[in-house]
Amino acid sequence: MHSAMFKGKAMTRFLCALSILSLAQSAWAAPDAQGILKDSDQARGGGLPGIVWEIKLASRDGDKVDEPQRLIVKATDNSSVAEVQEPARSKGTKLLQVERNMWLTRPGLSKPIPISPRQRMSGQASNGDIAATNYAGDYEAQMNGTEAIDGEPCHVLDLVAKHKRTTYDKIRYWVSVKRGVALKAEFISLSGKLLKTARFDYENAIEHEGKRIPFVSKMTIRDALIDAETTMQFGAVKVNKVAASEFDLGQMQ
Amino acid sequence: MKLAALVLGLCATLAVADEPAWRTSWDGTLYGYANTTSLRGDSVLNPGNRIAHLAQRSEVAELRMNLKAENESVRLTARPIALIRETHNAFGSERYDDAYLSQWQVRVRAAEGWNVAAGRDVLNWGPAQFRSPSSPFYFDNGRQDPMRELVGMDSLKLTWTPDMQSSVSLVRVVRSGHGATQPDAWRDNWQMSWLMKFDRRGDEWAYGLVAAKAADRAAFLGAHGQATLSDALMLYGEVGSSVLARALQSPADAAQPFTVLSASPRRITALVGSSYTFEDGKSLAVEYLHEGHGYTSAQESAYFQRATNNPGMALGLAPRQLGRDYVHLVMQSNQMDERGFWRLMYTRNLTDGSKEIAAYGEAVLNNRISAFGLVLLPQGNAQQEFSALSRRSITLGLKIALP
Numbered sequence: 001m002h003s004a005m006f007k008g009k010a011m012t013r014f015l016c017a018l019s020i021l022s023l024a025q026s027a028w029a030a031p032d033a034q035g036i037l038k039d040s041d042q043a044r045g046g047g048l049p050g051i052v053w054e055i056k057l058a059s060r061d062g063d064k065v066d067e068p069q070r071l072i073v074k075a076t077d078n079s080s081v082a083e084v085q086e087p088a089r090s091k092g093t094k095l096l097q098v099e100r101n102m103w104l105t106r107p108g109l110s111k112p113i114p115i116s117p118r119q120r121m122s123g124q125a126s127n128g129d130i131a132a133t134n135y136a137g138d139y140e141a142q143m144n145g146t147e148a149i150d151g152e153p154c155h156v157l158d159l160v161a162k163h164k165r166t167t168y169d170k171i172r173y174w175v176s177v178k179r180g181v182a183l184k185a186e187f188i189s190l191s192g193k194l195l196k197t198a199r200f201d202y203e204n205a206i207e208h209e210g211k212r213i214p215f216v217s218k219m220t221i222r223d224a225l226i227d228a229e230t231t232m233q234f235g236a237v238k239v240n241k242v243a244a245s246e247f248d249l250g251q252m253q
Numbered sequence: 254m255k256l257a258a259l260v261l262g263l264c265a266t267l268a269v270a271d272e273p274a275w276r277t278s279w280d281g282t283l284y285g286y287a288n289t290t291s292l293r294g295d296s297v298l299n300p301g302n303r304i305a306h307l308a309q310r311s312e313v314a315e316l317r318m319n320l321k322a323e324n325e326s327v328r329l330t331a332r333p334i335a336l337i338r339e340t341h342n343a344f345g346s347e348r349y350d351d352a353y354l355s356q357w358q359v360r361v362r363a364a365e366g367w368n369v370a371a372g373r374d375v376l377n378w379g380p381a382q383f384r385s386p387s388s389p390f391y392f393d394n395g396r397q398d399p400m401r402e403l404v405g406m407d408s409l410k411l412t413w414t415p416d417m418q419s420s421v422s423l424v425r426v427v428r429s430g431h432g433a434t435q436p437d438a439w440r441d442n443w444q445m446s447w448l449m450k451f452d453r454r455g456d457e458w459a460y461g462l463v464a465a466k467a468a469d470r471a472a473f474l475g476a477h478g479q480a481t482l483s484d485a486l487m488l489y490g491e492v493g494s495s496v497l498a499r500a501l502q503s504p505a506d507a508a509q510p511f512t513v514l515s516a517s518p519r520r521i522t523a524l525v526g527s528s529y530t531f532e533d534g535k536s537l538a539v540e541y542l543h544e545g546h547g548y549t550s551a552q553e554s555a556y557f558q559r560a561t562n563n564p565g566m567a568l569g570l571a572p573r574q575l576g577r578d579y580v581h582l583v584m585q586s587n588q589m590d591e592r593g594f595w596r597l598m599y600t601r602n603l604t605d606g607s608k609e610i611a612a613y614g615e616a617v618l619n620n621r622i623s624a625f626g627l628v629l630l631p632q633g634n635a636q637q638e639f640s641a642l643s644r645r646s647i648t649l650g651l652k653i654a655l656p
Contacts, residue, residue: 067591067620079417087620089654090591091280092319098417099456100481104588107319107332108355110395110403111377111385114459117484118530119587164483165456245368245414250378250422250452251360 033143033157036175038136043181043202044216045132050076050242054085055130056233061226073130079247080131097131098247100165105252112249117167126167129219129232135159135173138166149174149183168195181214194224206239274324279656281318286400286625286650287311292643295635297560298568299642305568307642308340317355317402330372331357334402356405368412373405373430376448378461379477380489383540383581383600384574386522387475387491389465390429390443392573397598399613399627400648404430406443418455424448426465442498443467457481463493471496471519485530492523497546501570505551507558511566520545534587540580547577550604557636575638576604593617600639607633607640621654
């Protein structure tokens, strides 16, 4: 009887240990790619109630340097409004993006002009790059091993667009294992051609739900096909709920 | 109106008391431009320029400012304009000075999703470029002349924006804004009217529904919509059903005289269009307009025949478009390119066959100064719409960004 009880307890302990080991092993073997992506979005404005930031854009195409631009951007996960501050001759021009709909307006214009997603700002920055990043909502992530970027171990994620509203069809995304922020991205066409690469720096920080989160301070985008580069510097970052009326065409005066 | 203004003022005062952190900004553009227009010597509508006294040359200096002050709850905006215009024709020269507020607004965030605004607002919307059939106030939307500034309608507006996808506005239109600069009988007829507008946006589409009603005239009903079919291709349309307050009837039998109706029959005006954006950002838009209030070919022909004896009535009471069907093409550079902009426009009146070719270009000279030019080339004879008054018009100028 005693021996039978002992055998039963030992079996239970063994099964528990086996389950814990098995869970730990599966967690170690396959980190949650979608979860890593979602966490990394926060450092680029995604998953927040709203964000307001200032972006300084500098572009170069070969030896030709474009005029620098400065924008104030208000964004939520799927909508953004960017208002040009510099150059002075374009001040007040606004680019409104709601889902895949886009409009351009400026002071004195008789009415907002609808524009197609293909009309983007000069340089390598796409309209999606100036808005908050919601890759977890827009892309399906799959883990593709680990790799170091500048000596920092990173998860390598392969992202495939869930719908056609996205700026890019596929992205290879390097997310720091330790810091949980994206350090590098490769933007790839549907046919598998590399279009652009981007590198990210995180010298900003935001407070959200009592946590201090590192926040993107610089994004450098390099064209893979021609010698062209755009640098976006992010400053004056504020986490703010942005009212829906900010994205209403009828109230953009 | 007074009560509403009082409520708005009270809301603004309370909001100001709560939110002391104001952000202010201003900017402006100084324009200097000159125009030369070659008038038709054989014009039927304006023989010898005796009816319209159109300018054959003009020089304009104009300052357009944008002022803004806002905090989290209140936003004040104003667009003051000051201009000096000298015009010259065979009868002599005239100087015209003016200063006015083209637009202004006080907007108060009254509650979550609710905004109340008072001011002078350009109540214009929809994706069409050639004309705006879905707006009761701005059928001619000014998009063909990049120099033209639309003056707003004096109005009170209550807007509910429950989410990113929807908004509803109720507007009390008081009067047509600064009428002296842009007298507009069409807009003046909407004094003390009500406007209701509903807008809805989805992933790749947007539409709006419009209804307007003044006490002594039939309601205006309109709608506009657009669909983004791909990164490059958009489809769009606008429609309006209206009764015009005044209609010059031109029977097809030229022997019969003009008659003027105080209210036209209800007619539909519709525009459908599509735009395609090329890889380099240039875009091509094609639009077709059907104007239900326009004349048929026989009616338009009879209109010009009658105008020979009565040009003042023909020109002064001319409908907003003489013809019934139009095609409008626009080819333009990337509108977001900071390095310059150009736009080519071709419009054909399918009813009488007249055409207008227009080209606008803007070259950036430095980060503050741009040079621009607009050329209009009507094609046709003196008894066709686009070519009835002039043979060509050329405008050249500079604009300087401030501060």
